[in-house]
Amino acid sequence: MTQPPVSLREAKMSQVYGRKCQIAGCSLHRKSGKKYCNKHEHGFHLKGDPMQVSIKISSLQRSTQEIQELLEANKSNPSLHDLRLALGERWVILGKAVDRYLKQQADGLAGVKGQRKGYQVLQSLLKNVPMDEVLLLWVSFQRFEDSTPGIFVNQRSYKHQLVKHVRRISHFVDPALINKRTGKKIVKYVVEMGVPEVNTVYDLLNQVFGVSGYQFSKAIAKRIDSKEELDKRVRSALVGIT
Numbered sequence: 001m002t003q004p005p006v007s008l009r010e011a012k013m014s015q016v017y018g019r020k021c022q023i024a025g026c027s028l029h030r031k032s033g034k035k036y037c038n039k040h041e042h043g044f045h046l047k048g049d050p051m052q053v054s055i056k057i058s059s060l061q062r063s064t065q066e067i068q069e070l071l072e073a074n075k076s077n078p079s080l081h082d083l084r085l086a087l088g089e090r091w092v093i094l095g096k097a098v099d100r101y102l103k104q105q106a107d108g109l110a111g112v113k114g115q116r117k118g119y120q121v122l123q124s125l126l127k128n129v130p131m132d133e134v135l136l137l138w139v140s141f142q143r144f145e146d147s148t149p150g151i152f153v154n155q156r157s158y159k160h161q162l163v164k165h166v167r168r169i170s171h172f173v174d175p176a177l178i179n180k181r182t183g184k185k186i187v188k189y190v191v192e193m194g195v196p197e198v199n200t201v202y203d204l205l206n207q208v209f210g211v212s213g214y215q216f217s218k219a220i221a222k223r224i225d226s227k228e229e230l231d232k233r234v235r236s237a238l239v240g241i242t
């Protein structure tokens with residue numbers, strides 16, 4: 001019996017990592033050429049990191065509500081109006097860039113598979129979802145991270161979880177998830193996504209919305225501070241009334 005050939009990469013990895021999965025407490029064997037066992041490797045494609053918890057839409061609810069209150073309070077603020085106009089222009093530019101890329105792909109230009117899928121998700125998003133809804137998700141996510149420190153194990157899992165929700169609202173149907181015989185959609189509750197797809201969607205949306213999430217979140221923190229300050233004043237004034 002001959003041993004199966006071991007790749008150079010795997011030979012190096014077994015020198016560095018041994019045979020065990022690199023997650024503390026996991027006693028399973030490492031997958032060949034990977035740092036983790038089958039289960040934890042799967043976690044990368046599902047959640048962005050094996051140690052990341054899945055962020056459900058219900059967890060975001062409070063942050064989304066805070067953003068909606070901020071938008072409502074600034075309804076007649078000309079700055080908000082200007083921001084929306086400027087973001088709207090970037091949104092149109094994004095649409096053109098996505099169409100151009102996908103047209104080049106259709107004309108046979110080589111591309112990275114995951115990257116192409118990212119553009120397809122964005123195409124669905126641009127077609128099916130108003131910009132305001134995407135903006136709300138984008139800034140809610142930033143607010144959620146700021147108000148729940150440690151909820152994301154790293155930047156990569158933040159992006160992954162955000163893009164997962166972008167994909168959900170985009171109603172994108174992955175051609176690979178259509179049953180070729182019946183033509184029906186294969187239901188997957190949590191879709192696996194690779195790094196190129198996540199990065200493509202995140203980076204292009206970042207070009208539109210950029211730091212607006214951070215700025216909105218800061219504005220909310222300021223509002224909360226001044227409300228607490230006011231509550232304190234009311235409380236101490238009440239104590240003084242005899």
Ligand SMILES: [Zn+2]
Pocket residue numbers: 021022023026027028036037038039040
């Ligand atoms: Zn493991």
